Amino acid sequence: MKRIFPYLALCTWITAHAAPQMPAERLDTLAADPYWIALGHWETGKLGGWRSYVDDEDFFLAKEGPGNPGAELRATLEALYQPASLGDQHPQCTYPARTRWLREQLQLTDLPQPPCSEYRAWYADxxxxxxxxxxxxxxxxxxxxxxxxxxxxxxxxxxxxxxxxxxxxxxxxxxxxxxxxxxxxxxxxxxxxxxxxxxxxxxxxxxxxxxxxxxxxxxxxxxxxxxxxxxxxxxxxxxxxxxxxxxxxxxxxxxxxxxxxxxxxxxxxxxxxxxxxxxxxxxxxxxxxxxxxxxxxxxxxASREKELLARAEPLDSAEQQWVLRLAEDDRLLDAPEFLALPAPRRALIQDAAFRLLRYRSVGEERTAASAGRSYRLLQSINRNPPPTLQLDRPDLPEEGHESRTWQLGAGTREDRAYAEYGLRMAYHDLNDNLSGFPLGAQIEILQLKLRQYEDNHWQLQRLDLATIRSLTPRGDLLKPWSWQVAGGLERVLGEDGDERLVSHLNGGVGGAWQLGGDALGFALATARIEHNEDFAPFVATAAGFNTGLLWHNPVGTLSLEAAGDYFHNGEVRRRLSLNQQWEISRNLGLRLTAQREFSQLAAPVNEVMLELKWYHY
The missing domain is CATH 3.90.1720 (endopeptidase fold (from Nostoc punctiforme))
Incomplete structure (x- = not known):
């Protein structure tokens, strides 16, 4: 429904209640008030003036309202004096926040009194x-x-x-x-x-x-x-x-x-x-x-997943198999081999099985079979209750490092020294300061790196549009897939021993496994599409692998990775890398990177860099 009333101007002089004549200076002052600006979601335009974030003409009473807070305020003031017979269509009922504010600012004691029954019932509910x-x-x-x-x-x-x-x-x-x-x-x-x-x-x-x-x-x-x-x-x-x-x-x-x-x-x-x-x-x-x-x-x-894993943590592999079996067949609650287990262990197993059923049910329609299994498990839990589940509260998410990252590095590539300057718009990689983030999660959006060699040769080293990695550990109860996807521009070894800037899109899928409390091992099969001037086809494809170790240690996070791409044109490209980040403070990190690259097109190349990372919004 359009909120512009075609007879608005006419009503200003034919209705019993006419809008009062206010000094223009007073209305201009109100139109510039931060609260009125907030009500219209206006912001200053890039070239001056105003523009509203609202992209819907039905929100405005004045034709020029999206770019003119003053015109919208005057149109609103006139509209508030529409006849009360308009009922729920009255502007006072459509704009209660504007009405309240203008009434308070201008002491509008003679406003019509429409019932606004629809709005009042909604607000009371x-x-x-x-x-x-x-x-x-x-x-x-x-x-x-x-x-x-x-x-x-x-x-x-x-x-x-x-x-x-x-x-x-x-x-x-x-x-x-x-x-x-x-x-x-x-x-x-x-x-x-x-x-x-x-x-x-x-x-x-x-x-x-x-x-x-x-x-x-x-x-x-x-x-x-x-x-x-x-x-x-x-x-x-x-x-x-x-x-x-x-x-x-x-x-x-x-x-x-x-x-x-x-x-x-x-x-x-x-x-x-x-x-x-x-x-x-x-x-x-x-x-x-x-x-x-x-x-x-x-x-x-805590999430259901986290509660399930915490309850299952003290169970050995055989007991976790009982969890899986009970979640599928509650009749096993009466099996002699299950009843032979000590009562405290059965209590933990039953509770974990019930939590696994709840976890699996999210997003699925409840069936009579699953409801029956849940009921039988709950009965058994009530007869033999487990100890209360205790979960430590993790670090607050807002207390992690800030999202934008400035990077300054110095390093050597074979016998050439360089400085590297980088900016990442958002917001976390596998080695970044971990507090407030899960181990094994990476989301990087719009990362630019420029390199300056000692002969003052500058080059674009990489431009990542997006790099996303999800390394979620698999276990006996839950077996999530790990995956990664990335795209952008990066430097690779070229035919003449120099680096080539290529565009690429790659992804992979595989698994990750918990290696102790603070370490993950992972292995993924990968695929890559690349445009490279050294290759005859416009687009070359490759299959490969990416495997490694991620360890959060007392000073920061260490990663060891081995990756390879095997192109259909015979090119084979492999890389070994080590990254260790020292967490200096919440928004400051120091990272050592060492890698060795191999290619059919050139001799192996070694590179070492020390990089300062400043997380700053």
Whole structure:
């Protein structure tokens, strides 16, 4: 429905209530007020003036409203004096946040009184009292959740007394996707603003069900110190944004950025969005909210996966096989060989089997068979309860290193010395400072490295568009695949012994295994597509491998890797590498890199570099 009323101007002089004549200076001052700017989601344009993030003309009352806060304020003031007979279509009912603010600023005591029954019933049902910022941890196997996600939970007044969090409402901003785009198209359209973004305020339990993977991801809940009035102020603005479209971009105008705008409306005067002129990564926005003094307390809820693995950790291999068997056939609870086990061990096995069933059920329709197995296991657990599961809270995600990285290195390649300068936009690799990140996870977006040799020869060393690696250990109970994908420009050995800048796309899949508490071993089969001037075909393909060891040690993280590519044209390229990072501070690291490259086209080449990494948003 268009929110522009064709008879708006006419009503200013024929209705019983006409908009008061306000001094132009007063209206100009209000139009420049930060709160009015926040209500219209305006920002200063690149070439001056204003532009609104809202990409939907239905949001504005003035034709020039998207680029003129003053015109929109005047149009709103006139619209508020429309006849009350308009009912729920009255601008006061459509724009409750604007109405409240203008009434307070201009002492508008003679406004018409439309019933706004639809809005009032909606607001009463939500009954906003307090706000919780919810951060589900990063999930590499989902393109939209690789960096984590943020949403707001709106709680009622009795949340603590009655433990009714599941009856709360979730306030979420996300891409609206029609149809079923594949992961590649999804990523491309998300990067280029190909999806509209919409706000939604839905029951929290429904949001958890919609994001079924949330149950298998660590969940952090940051209770904010917003007052009931501030929470209500935010919710009334959400009504104004109902079905209003924004352009959605993964890296800046995303879920986290839009929620920061709402918090600025809840508490006028705080400045959150201006900290993110280029990218808005969820962990960075959580850190900004915390630094602004908005966080009152923090709660942690471990994922089902983490709880399952913690319960199974004290079980030996034979006992974990019992877990698998019981999860498939609850009749084995009465098997003599199972009953022969000591009662404390049976208690652990039964509980782990029940948790495995719950883990497998996420995202699947509940069946009578699975429900029956769960019930039988619960009965057995009640007869022989295990000890309470104790889980240590991991490092807070916002206390990890910041997302953008500046890099300065010095090294030698055979007998040539060089300096290397780099910038990575986001946000973590396998060797980076580990606190707040899982071991074996890597997401790098837009990394540039320039090299300056001692004869003042400069060259582009690499330009990585994206490098993603997920090394998740396999075990007796869970057997996830590990995988990697990367694309961009990089230097490789050439025919004349020099380096060639080639474009490439490569990926791999395989497995990773836990080697003690702080080490992973991994092995992946890989495939590569490359454009190389030394090769006759425009595009060359290769099959290969990537294997290695990752160890988080007392000073940092060490990786040892061996990789090879076997091209269809006969070229064979292999690489051995060692990386050790010393974690100097949260946002400072020192890394030693040593590698030896082999190629059919040239003699082996050795390279050593010492690199300083400064993590700075």
């Amino acid at each position: 939500i009954n906003p009292h307090s706000t919780v910022l919810v951060f589900p941890a990063a999930y590499l196997n989902s393109p939209s959740s690789m960096f984590g996600h943020t949403l707001l939970r709106i709680d009622q007044p009795d949340i603590h007394e009655n433990n009714t969090a599941m009856l709360s409402y979730a306030l979420n901003f996300g891409a609206f996707i029609e149809g079923s785009d594949n992961s590649i198209l999804y990523a491309w359209k998300g990067l280029m603003g190909g999806y509209p973004g919409l706000f939604a305020l839905v029951p929290y339990r429904d949001k958890l069900k919609e994001y079924s993977r949330l149950e298998n991801r660590d969940l952090w809940e940051y209770r904010l110190n917003l007052s009931p009035e501030e929470t209500g102020r935010m919710v009334e603005h959400v009504w104004e944004l109902k079905q209003i479209r924004f352009d959605y971009y993964f890296f800046d105008e995303n879920c986290s950025y839009r929620l920061l705008e709402l918090l600025e409306i809840a508490r006028p005067g705080i400045e959150l969005t201006e900290q993110f002129p280029i990218t808005a990564i969820p962990t960075d926005t959580v850190r900004a909210v915390k630094d602004a003094g908005l966080v009152e307390s923090i709660d942690y809820r």
